[in-house]
Structures are given as C-alpha cells and as structure tokens.
Amino acid sequence: MKKEYRVKKSQEFAEIMNYKKFYTCPSFAIYVKPRKEDHARVGISVGKKMGKAVVRNKIKRQVRMMVQDIYSFEEKFDTIILVRVKYHEENYINNKKLLERLVKKVKI
Numbered sequence: 424m425k426k427e428y429r430v431k432k433s434q435e436f437a438e439i440m441n442y443k444k445f446y447t448c449p450s451f452a453i454y455v456k457p458r459k460e461d462h463a464r465v466g467i468s469v470g471k472k473m474g475k476a477v478v479r480n481k482i483k484r485q486v487r488m489m490v491q492d493i494y495s496f497e498e499k500f501d502t503i504i505l506v507r508v509k510y511h512e513e514n515y516i517n518n519k520k521l522l523e524r525l526v527k528k529v530k531i
Contacts, residue, residue, distance in 0.1 A: 424491045430466030430501055439466070439501045448525050450518050452505040455529055463496045466503045473508060482506055489519045493526050502529075 430436060442456040458464070467486050469479040486504060510518060 424465065424487050428462065428464055428496050430464045430503065435501070436466055436468070436503060439503050446525055446529050448521050449509040450507055450513060450521050451510075451525055452507065453525055453529055454503040454505070456501045458499050458501050460499065463494065463498045463500045463502065465490050465494065466501075467506070468503060469506045470508075473506065473510070482510060485515060485518075486522075489522050492519070493523050 430439065439456045440454050442454065444456065445452055445454045447453075467483050467490075469482050469486075471479075473479050473482060483506075486506060490504070504522075513521070
C-alpha cells in the first residue's frame, strides 16, 4: 500500500472517528468519512491489548496486505480500520474474508 494512501496523523484519525459513521464485525471496526481529494486513504489502528509492539506491527502488516488486495483506492473515502482482540481467534484467511464482507457492507 503506497504511503499516499495512508492516514498517519493523529489529528486526521480523530477527525475521521468523530465523523461517527462506522461498521463492525467481531475482528474489525471500520470508520468512514467522505473526502474531496481524488483517492481513498486508509489508517490502521491496533490497540495495546493485542500484545507487544512486535505482535501489533505484524498485525498491521497483515491488515495492510489485506487492504491492498481488497480495496479500490479510486473511491473518495478516508477509512480507519480498528483491529479488535478477536482477530487472534481466527486465522489470516478467515480474517481477510471478514474484512472483505465488511468492506462490501460499507460499499467502498
């Protein structure tokens, strides 16, 4: 996933989450906000309850690869993906299917 497609600043995260349009499933929550620019951006957040930094970074890498396979960055949305503790209970393939279903629900 290219860096131009990422949400990085904490102020941008707060702005998107305060828009309060979100969708959930057991492993993920997605916050969505429309934007005026020409492409979508995605931010990934993994809480400290998920484990130490090595584990959280591994989860972020996995979710980044899922997003790269699933998303069409032509839409004009800012999206935050929150990874929940139940992520550990499923394997990579099942988590990817859950994220795909959630993205279809959001219609991105």
